[in-house]
Amino acid sequence: MVSASDPAVERFAPSPTGELHLGHAFSALTAWEAAQAAGGTFLLRMDDLDTGRCRPKFARCIEEDLRFLGLTWPEPVLYQSTRAKSHCAVIDDLADKGLVYGCVCTRAEIQAAAGAPQEGAPDGPPYPGTCRERSEVPSDKAHALRLDMKKAIDFLGGPDAVRALSFEEIGEGPRGEHGMIPLDPQMLIEQVGDVVLRRKDGAIAYHLGVVLDDGFQGVTHVTRGQDLFPSTPIHRLLQALTGTPTPVYRHHRLIRDENGRRLAKRHKDLSLAVLRESGATPEDIRSSVGLAPAGQSAG
16 A cells, blocks of 8 residues: 555546536645645546547646646646556456446436435445346347446455455545545445446446556545545455555545535536636636645645
8 A cells, every 4th residue: 555655646637528617726736736745746637538528629628727727747648548458458357257247227227226325325326236146238238347346345355354455544534534444345335336347338437447547657646525535445445456556545625616516517617717718817716716825835
């Protein structure tokens, strides 16, 4: 496991499906400043697996926004889609171990079967296991590949072995979580369930993709919003299954609007590009998200 004192390799990994907003600016600046303070490296990666919504124009805009804020990074930028062959090899290995199965269920079917979402489930209601016992997936239907969570826990040595797995939180989770956080195998089975590893379109899904590509890039510190804290136990389990190093995690507060709603691209929240065009300066952006002026300590 990576130590918090190791030379920092931080990353900011947006999906180029729209323009960045103030929440993205806060996350990128937090990662950048942590890398600078540690004498480390800041990486930009484009998590462009959503081929239906990702656009080159958004990737260009993201880079323009980050340069406007004063951030720099090594070139070339890694595009996650270029790693498809390596992703597939890992999924094939997990399949050879009997840890994945095909799933033809739609989101509506899963929602209807699972009922109300459970507290702490990172991807909505846990999958009810409809396809888990199928002898084979119908050949005429597109299918996702899911991790059989119970088999994965057994493969790692059972519940006691999984409880011994942990990750280091140097920020703060949504309920004040900090320090070494052990995994809870019962929670993984009952509240997380059989997560998707490969989507129906053939692309690797978020959880496995981020684990493999953070490992590939040598990322030592993952800085991201508290909304992603519930995903971290999934990532720690996948790191154990794939032999991928575990970074240190720094989850941070979320930027919200005047009504307390978390900013999101899907809500068409005010973008950095619009703010730039309206005359906002980098210091204006920093001030609006509660960061001290550049070069000054927040303390």
